[in-house]
Amino acid sequence: MTDVVAPQFHVGDRVTVRAAYPIGHVRTPYYVRGKHGIIERLCGAYPNPEELAYARPGLPKQPLYRVRFLQRELWANYAGQPADVVEVEIYQHWLEAQEQA
Amino acid sequence: MSHEHEQATEHLHVHRYPPRPDQDDTLTYYRAMEVAVRELLIEKGVFTAVDVRRQVEDMDGRNSGRGAQMVARAWLDPAYKQRMLADGSKAAEEIGLEVGPLKLVVVENTPSVHNVIVCTLCSCYPRMLLGLPPDWYKSRNYRSRVVREPRAVLAEFGTVIPDETQIRVHDSTADMRYLVTPMRPEGTENWSEAELARLITRDTMIGVALADRA
């Protein structure tokens, strides 16, 4: 059994952040849950912080991605420019391939 | 008056306060807890009093100078800049700066992109290069608002980003730590690395200010 989960996504892939709301130590911010973004890069694979928070090893390591979100898709009445973005690091197990509309 | 203060007074008065009067004189419950834990751990041999003193001194010695050194080097050396943008940790180590266990990602401001850093979930910050973060960076108001209305927040800092420039907010939720490379001001041709480094303040490397020549 391997210590690392294989990466599932590639740069440019459209992904959706799962709209799940568990208690516990979660590093996926509330404001991106259920939102769509694009994979900007694969940052590497790391032990899962949700497990590390309880002094457990957090293995197998999970791929971590920088995901880019358009501000106008995150917030109703975004007051800035249409090209503005937020980039957030999100672990693979929080991401799903976005269904093509 | 420090350069940073000069830059700020036009728009926002940066208030620098000494420690609260009760901080070092009154033994609050939490201060007693700190002493208790430290003494217990020393008794148990986890570390020594000298270890603690050295670590305090080490962090005390860190201000934004190390980060400024990297950015100034990048302004002067385009090949170094490319290496820095590709792998921030390696580029820091190349010039003798340690970044610790976390990965440094350097993002570059250009006329088309302006970057700003936040940690909405807590207060992650590139401490090894910039020292301890300012209170406002850790505050509820900054953490809540900069992801949602970056242009308004930057304007509060006196920084107006043109409409044609894309704003990228980086929310450091994991093990990456971000440093912004501000744009090099006009009229600084032939300046030395040390002179350039003086223009690169902490706030320009967080992304709430622009480097200027003044």
Next chain:
Amino acid sequence: MTDPNSPRSHHDMGGLPAGAIEPTEHDYALWEKRVDALMVLLSSKDRRLVTVDELRRNIESLGPDAYDKMAYYERWICAITQTLIQRGVISVDELGRKIKAIQDREEQRD
């Protein structure tokens, strides 16, 4: 904002309405620098007695009131101490005795 079927943790504040950013900073007091130093030493590669993840989780567990009413390094020392208790590095009993000894020591000084 938050709906009861999709609760938002109080520390997870990105996007919430908030006030003007006061550009205050303060010179860190010695005790605050010591708390910071404790964390660096305890989380170092050769000790690994506290991870930053446990620190964060214990801060989040302090509850919304504590989160808003306690100073930054007060939250840190509580979370560091909780972690050490969870890990069995210090016991609740020795912590209580030691805090009392320190408070008594301080009283004798006055």
